[in-house]
Amino acid sequence: MKLNELKPGKIAIINNVNGKGLLRRRLLEMGLTPKTKVLCRKVAPMGDPIELYVRSYVLTLRKDDAKMIDIEEIQ
Amino acid sequence: MTTIALIGNQNSGKTTLFNALTGSNQHVGNFPGVTVEQKKGKIKKHTSFEVVDLPGIYSLSPYTMEEIVAIDYLLDEKPDIILNIVDATNIERNLYLTMQLIELQIPMIIALNMMDEVISSGNCIDIEGLEKQLGTRVIPISAYKEEGIEDLIESIIELSKNPLTKKIDLCHGEIHKAIHSISHLIEDNAKNIDYPVKYCATKVIEDDEKTIKRLNLDENQLHIIHHIIENMEQKEGTDKDVALVEMRYNEIERICSLTVFKEQETTEQIRSEKIDKILTHKYLGIPIFIVIMLLVFFLTFNVLGEPLQNLLEQFVDFVTASIIDLLESYHVASWLISLLQDGVFTGVGSVLSFLPLIVILFFFLSILEDSGYMARVAFVMDKMLRKIGLSGKSFVPMLIGFGCSVPAIMATRTLSSQRDRKMTIILTPFMSCSAKLPIYGMIISAFFSTKAAFAMITIYLIGIFTAIVSALLLKATVFPGDPVPFVMELPAYRIPTLKSVLIHMWEKAKDFIKKAFTIIFLASMLIWFLQSFNFQFEMVADSSQSILAFLGAKISWLFKPLGFDDWRLSTALITGITAKESVVSTLSVLTNTTTAVALNQSLQGLLNPASAFAFLTFTVLYMPCVAAFAASKRELQSLKEAILIAIFQTGMAYIFAFIVYRICLLMI
Numbered sequence: 035m036k037l038n039e040l041k042p043g044k045i046a047i048i049n050n051v052n053g054k055g056l057l058r059r060r061l062l063e064m065g066l067t068p069k070t071k072v073l074c075r076k077v078a079p080m081g082d083p084i085e086l087y088v089r090s091y092v093l094t095l096r097k098d099d100a101k102m103i104d105i106e107e108i109q
Numbered sequence: 110m111t112t113i114a115l116i117g118n119q120n121s122g123k124t125t126l127f128n129a130l131t132g133s134n135q136h137v138g139n140f141p142g143v144t145v146e147q148k149k150g151k152i153k154k155h156t157s158f159e160v161v162d163l164p165g166i167y168s169l170s171p172y173t174m175e176e177i178v179a180i181d182y183l184l185d186e187k188p189d190i191i192l193n194i195v196d197a198t199n200i201e202r203n204l205y206l207t208m209q210l211i212e213l214q215i216p217m218i219i220a221l222n223m224m225d226e227v228i229s230s231g232n233c234i235d236i237e238g239l240e241k242q243l244g245t246r247v248i249p250i251s252a253y254k255e256e257g258i259e260d261l262i263e264s265i266i267e268l269s270k271n272p273l274t275k276k277i278d279l280c281h282g283e284i285h286k287a288i289h290s291i292s293h294l295i296e297d298n299a300k301n302i303d304y305p306v307k308y309c310a311t312k313v314i315e316d317d318e319k320t321i322k323r324l325n326l327d328e329n330q331l332h333i334i335h336h337i338i339e340n341m342e343q344k345e346g347t348d349k350d351v352a353l354v355e356m357r358y359n360e361i362e363r364i365c366s367l368t369v370f371k372e373q374e375t376t377e378q379i380r381s382e383k384i385d386k387i388l389t390h391k392y393l394g395i396p397i398f399i400v401i402m403l404l405v406f407f408l409t410f411n412v413l414g415e416p417l418q419n420l421l422e423q424f425v426d427f428v429t430a431s432i433i434d435l436l437e438s439y440h441v442a443s444w445l446i447s448l449l450q451d452g453v454f455t456g457v458g459s460v461l462s463f464l465p466l467i468v469i470l471f472f473f474l475s476i477l478e479d480s481g482y483m484a485r486v487a488f489v490m491d492k493m494l495r496k497i498g499l500s501g502k503s504f505v506p507m508l509i510g511f512g513c514s515v516p517a518i519m520a521t522r523t524l525s526s527q528r529d530r531k532m533t534i535i536l537t538p539f540m541s542c543s544a545k546l547p548i549y550g551m552i553i554s555a556f557f558s559t560k561a562a563f564a565m566i567t568i569y570l571i572g573i574f575t576a577i578v579s580a581l582l583l584k585a586t587v588f589p590g591d592p593v594p595f596v597m598e599l600p601a602y603r604i605p606t607l608k609s610v611l612i613h614m615w616e617k618a619k620d621f622i623k624k625a626f627t628i629i630f631l632a633s634m635l636i637w638f639l640q641s642f643n644f645q646f647e648m649v650a651d652s653s654q655s656i657l658a659f660l661g662a663k664i665s666w667l668f669k670p671l672g673f674d675d676w677r678l679s680t681a682l683i684t685g686i687t688a689k690e691s692v693v694s695t696l697s698v699l700t701n702t703t704t705a706v707a708l709n710q711s712l713q714g715l716l717n718p719a720s721a722f723a724f725l726t727f728t729v730l731y732m733p734c735v736a737a738f739a740a741s742k743r744e745l746q747s748l749k750e751a752i753l754i755a756i757f758q759t760g761m762a763y764i765f766a767f768i769v770y771r772i773c774l775l776m777i
Binding site for chain 1 (some may be wrong): 170172196199201347354357378389391392394491492495595597598
């Protein structure tokens, strides 16, 4: 499953961050590393971007970028 | 002089701390060669300590212009002390930058901000434990409440007397071995350019071209490094990028598990989630945003701006009249009186007339920014702007453009990417500003009085449409590539401090007066001169004999394809560059009309409905007034770019006015 498919209110564990270059590193550096828990809190009014809760802070990500992150839903 | 580099994540309270440390002893400049703002200030009562405010960044990767500036400053300017501000309520991600800063081997102090929020929420951080783990002093503070600032200053002074960096190794495993092997290998190269070796080693692993080039590594070294990295990746079972980031986060997690005792989210975070249930609500989010912006607009341009502008105008008029009276009583030469009255005071007046708008607008904008709402605007509006190659953050400056381009262009400073900033500066003037309303009023009442509302809406839509077309054009040519990815934090809502709002307001006002005064002033004087003299340098009684009228006549043929080639119209367009509303006054002077009805009649002689609409289109789109031009020169730090942009805008105006004229001819 990809992070952009995570429904609001659901929690998942990151398996892998795909993609390449600086964007991938930025995603990692913002704390989206493998084995990290993420909660999807919300989708923006126009359907994109999404709002995540990760490492005790709130992060927004475009669905296109979230697509690069493999996750496993846990609850 | 001891130099202290203040560095931290965005939203960590860095600006608030900078203000608390330096008070009003601030200088705003730029980092050499780039348009990133640099603030410097001396610490209150300890003026031999200078704080340099580095851009708010999340890591030392060369990802944005701000990060490159910060890295270059730390490596090349070699500050004596790094003051790293860390948001205690969001400590894990904030410490990521700290981990990288430690590699620089520069004496460092950590200001652990928002500790008051941590404690009041029933959570706790073991400060001594954290100091031991990180090998640096950690001072708990609240920049907002100005608590702990004295302690912080004391420990800065202490550290400056005894500048030590403790060597601690914050890594382990295979990546640790790789860093150490590479460090050994490149030690001499790093010493040659006086860079910290461990920092270089991680940059080499990250494949950072700039560092690798500077280190001047030979073939053999590169080959060995390649081998070391490959070996490490194989043993770790992951690639080098993940390995490096994970190494730092693993260490952070270990440190936090020992020192951070967190029962629950902070009160502020819980409150923010509740506020966002409304402000970024699926259906309410956008209407609420529109209402907030309308309110800001209404208050700025109507309730507060207009009376203040009128008051200032009366004041300037009063001063002008008194001085002119005085001069006349001494029988001073009439050209000098005209120079003062129509050149100097008109110039000063037009500069000052922007001031109330700027001050009031930035009062509201800093509240929206400091409270955390701007980040939500970007979140809500992002999808719309992405289609034209921008991000949600550009929405607010563009919206302000409907009021006035000057503060709108100044507001682009909050955009984090240079590319987005430039594009926004180019597009904002296409949003029809309020100074153009008198022109619309004039033309519409003369030609389209039966369809006034429709004509008005069409004009605004033409502006927006041109902006979209220009954005797509620019995206395809001048600014290729993707917009900076939108990986943005939504900070917790906080009540802004009056102090930081006032400082921000004051800075914008000062900035505008200082930078815009010369350009606006010179332009007004030039127009005055051209309008009042003929080629024999004699003052003319009738401005139709002036140099300006001659120039207007000279270029009027240019507008023939657009349907209006009367010299009076082209002359009015030239004066419109000083201030858009002058188009109306110039036209009434040149057509010798004193009443609106008479002006209507003479306009009907000059234009037909099709060319009138082309004229309108041209006035909406062509280069903005000198004040806006000055603002864009200031923000871009380049006269050349500002001129190029003005040419681009005028070019777009010409093309669109031509198209509109042809379409109108077919329809009418």
